Amino acid sequence: xxxxxxxxxxxxxxxxxxxxxxAKLRKLKDIVIAGNHAALKLLDVSDVERHYLKGVACIxxxxxxxxxxxxxxxxxxxxxxxxxxxxxxxxxxxKKECLAILFGRKINEEFKKTLEENDIKVFPxxxxxNPYPLVKTIDKIISQL
Amino acid sequence: xxxxxxxxxxxxxxxxxxxxxxAKLRKLKDIVIAGNHAALKLLDVSDVERHYLKGVACIxxxxxxxxxxxxxxxxxxxxxxxxxxxxxxxxxxxKKECLAILFGRKINEEFKKTLEENDIKVFPxxxxxNPYPLVKTIDKIISQL
Numbered sequence: 001x002x003x004x005x006x007x008x009x010x011x012x013x014x015x016x017x018x019x020x021x022x023a024k025l026r027k028l029k030d031i032v033i034a035g036n037h038a039a040l041k042l043l044d045v046s047d048v049e050r051h052y053l054k055g056v057a058c059i060x061x062x063x064x065x066x067x068x069x070x071x072x073x074x075x076x077x078x079x080x081x082x083x084x085x086x087x088x089x090x091x092x093x094x095k096k097e098c099l100a101i102l103f104g105r106k107i108n109e110e111f112k113k114t115l116e117e118n119d120i121k122v123f124p125x126x127x128x129x130n131p132y133p134l135v136k137t138i139d140k141i142i143s144q145l
Numbered sequence: 146x147x148x149x150x151x152x153x154x155x156x157x158x159x160x161x162x163x164x165x166x167x168a169k170l171r172k173l174k175d176i177v178i179a180g181n182h183a184a185l186k187l188l189d190v191s192d193v194e195r196h197y198l199k200g201v202a203c204i205x206x207x208x209x210x211x212x213x214x215x216x217x218x219x220x221x222x223x224x225x226x227x228x229x230x231x232x233x234x235x236x237x238x239x240k241k242e243c244l245a246i247l248f249g250r251k252i253n254e255e256f257k258k259t260l261e262e263n264d265i266k267v268f269p270x271x272x273x274x275n276p277y278p279l280v281k282t283i284d285k286i287i288s289q290l
Binding site for chain 1: 153154155156157158159160161162164165168169183186187188190191192193194196197274275276277279280
């Protein structure tokens with residue numbers, strides 16, 4: 001099972017890109033989404049007919065730290081301090097391979113360093129409004145899973 | 146046919162709420178979406194399998210001003226200057242009933258006044274990350290169409 005982490009959805013490209021990842025990944029693997037409140041609400045509203053989220057567990061980002069069974073890998077969307085912090089915490093909790101999509105208007109090198117020091121594989125991508133660079137990165141990640 | 150206007154998608158709640166409106170509205174009416182570049186890309190990525198967008202024409206927000214046949218009403222998402230400007234321009238081009246969902250962290254009273262002076266019906270709603278207040282407003286709008 002792949003665990004997808006969604007922190008604060010401030011950048012407009014985040015939720016659409018997460019939906020894209022979900023659409024592609026759920027054909028290959030079981031997935032669970034651990035997200036912050038706003039992120040889960042945005043997913044809920046984006047897919048009101050449940051074409052993408054059917055059969056996908058969505059849980060609060062704190063709940064996911066209580067211990068999920070069967071986590072094989074973690075894919076995390078990171079664009080701020082909080083995202084870095086949750087990703088590192090999850091990595092240390094589950095001790096599985098963890099891939100971080102580090103995105104935003106600019107790439108924050110401090111965030112990158114912190115993630116890499118915690119043995120997290122970082123995919124840096126400049127994207128805020130435009131989701132296409134994120135889609136390209138997601139396609140690369142999926143081809144490696 | 147209902148024309149949906151999507152300006153700059155800066156607030157994270159905008160694209161998910163637009164998808165919600167599309168999901169509900171396309172069962173009742175033909176719709177055309179005129180959006181800015183980023184907004185159209187975000188829709189494209191959000192619904193990669195085309196469950197919501199199938200049969201829905203998506204055109205550039207400037208293209209829509211060349212003259213579309215059969216526009217009965219306009220529903221516009223407005224949160225900034227540009228959104229106000231496009232909405233007023235569309236209202237004056239098509240001279241049909243125009244409903245503006247004016248949203249953001251705060252309601253801008255100047256925007257509201259400008260829209261109302263142009264005979265546009267304004268639905269003000271405080272929403273930025275959380276889409277649920279927008280969903281409530283959209284449900285109200287749909288019940289009036």
